[in-house]
Amino acid sequence: MSSAESTQAAVIAEPHIEEHAHRDDVRSRMGMWLFLFSELLLFGGLFLMYSVYRYMHQTDFSIASKEMNTFLGTLNTVILLTSSLTMALAINAMQRGKKGLSIFLQIFTILCGAAFMVNKFIEWSHEFAKGNYPGSAILASKPKGQILYFGLYYSMVGLHGIHVLVGMTIIAFMLVFTIRGKITPDNYVKLEAAGLYWHLVDIIWIFLFPLFYLIT
């Protein structure tokens, strides 16, 4: 067959380039960004539900949001923003070769996440005590818009809480990698990806906070 002669690919030997091609940080980062993008869209579905139901039940949403503890919400916002800062500093410390500082900052970030979850627990306990939980008779007797508000509150904040726990687990792994010397000033792309994930958790909270606590 004649066309086979016009080969499309002339083969060249580049063994050295190929060796280096095994590690491609841009590739790793791109994969992480795409993953974060799909995570944003996962929450996007919930934000869509929120906006539709808020539009349908404006007064009920406003009444229900007054039940929220704005102080604890603000405290959690401060905690999470601080943890994002320490995470960024942990990566920066690793880039500058300060392994000890990076380890300290990573531990601090995990502790911030834990503090956030403890606060959340206190908050949810209060709401449960007031009877504002799914399936309770008190909530069921309220107008439908308020039932939806609390349904969305528990779903969105709950799913965000799961993401906080996952983020803490990921950073804990990074901590182990750092201590064992698998994350180095030359190869810190894993830590960077973990940082990106933690910022995503942060940014979602930044939107949840005003939607549930501040807008009345």
Next chain:
Amino acid sequence: MSGETLALSQNEHNVNYLDYQGKHKGIWGWLLSTDHKRIGILYMITVLSFFAVGVTLGFLIRLELLTPQGTIVGPQAYNEFFTVHGIIMIFIVVIPVIPSVFGNFFLPIMLGAKDVAFPRLNLLSWYLYIIGGAMILLSLVLPGGAADTGWTFYIPYSVRTGTNMIFTLAAVFIIGFSSILTGLNFLTTIHRMRAPGMGWFKMPLFAWSLYATSWIQVIVTPIVGITLLMVIVERVFHVGIFDPTLGGDPLLFQHMFWMYSHPAVYIIIVPAMGVISEVVPVFSQRTIFGYKFIAYSSLGIAIFGSLVWAHHMFATGMSNTAEFVFSLLTFLVAIPSAIKVFNWTATLYKGSIKLEPPLLYALAFIFLFSIGGLTGIIQGALNVDLYLTDTYFIVGHIHYVVFGGTGFGLFAALHYWLPKMFGRMYNKKVAKVAFWITFVGFNILYFPFLILGWLGMPRRSYHYLPQYQVYHVIATVGSWILVTGLLIMFINLLVSIIKGKKVTEENIWGGETLEWKVATPPTVENFEEIPQVVEGPYEYKQNEYELEEEVK
């Protein structure tokens, strides 16, 4: 990932991937392999097994509808049959099949790469996929019974029914995750791992179609994921989200479901179009007509296809403006598909056509997909759709698009690439006989659906009026013919893998893409040296030259 690849390159890397003995031996060498080719084969075995389950259920549904009253099963079992048939066929078979099997196997080779961007993630997607699939199968046998809501899970029935909904919904959620990870993997592979010299417009069109598909997967799958997750949450914790008794809006569920599930139609069909774009130029030995148009039309389908979801809901009482806009967009999305059909036909024109089995299936794809596409346009018209909504017309339409399109695209891909994957050729005569039986059976089965729908036969109905029976009988006979054809086809392919005639030549069909320039079957590392690409993928120069001479 890098550690393992490095270890391989130090070993003998020119052994073929089927015989290769790596770190793990025997079956573990497959189940723990991160080689994209082995993962492709794993997908092939599992997807085709699920396909067999889906076909069996479809066969039983047709048998049940032979008579207007009950024939072989009760109404509850019938509801479960069509639900599980839909879930298996849509979520477990046609959505993953072409990207996961042939995309995994051939995308890296076509791009001149040694593997996908994230090989371990690739294996994880397969495990998520089989966990989800196993959960669906379990829901069939566990007490409570399989889901009976139809594959669309419409609210409020899906929060009220006593069947194993949680299991089923969780399974679809997990499979969605697998789909997102595959999409993410392919996008990164295409962006970062093309061989030197392979610019975007030197990529094979199959890679282009996977690129468009992967974007749809990454963008829309999370939406259905969160929607189904909320239905689970609603069932378990009685949280008010969609259930109208708790203030929810069932229409919002429908919107969010179709926001994924309409684009999912394009996840299903675009990779099959990619296969056809490979097969047609090879078997007519001509440069593909309008390469850039085909590449861009894949992206066009991905963009417009994501904006037409509400045409599934014309009968639900949306605003007139919304109906008008969605109807218009539905007509527009037909344009990029039509561009492809015209380009394939133009490629065939004056080509040196070799009517081998892959081309037969590709031609059947063009014919059946055109019927499927045109019946879709009919339903895009608002007034006609009000009459046709929830009739057999839509069932006929979906089967022409999904089975006639992706199903036949899959068969074309199997006949085109299987000899390359296993180094053994199937019996071509048997393959052609199987093709004609399948093609005839397909039309006898599904064409009566269009007539039935036009006459007003509702879908998903266990009983029907006696005047419809003649069409149901024809369709059921068609299903017997179709299943016969499928059996012959798959037995022929299976026999060829085990003891077919050995092929060792690299270029089995005379293709110009990179997979025809590596060994048959490919070696573990695909390429000993990464190739330098200098030309586009469909340069049939000799033939083009002769054509020009002829014109002069």
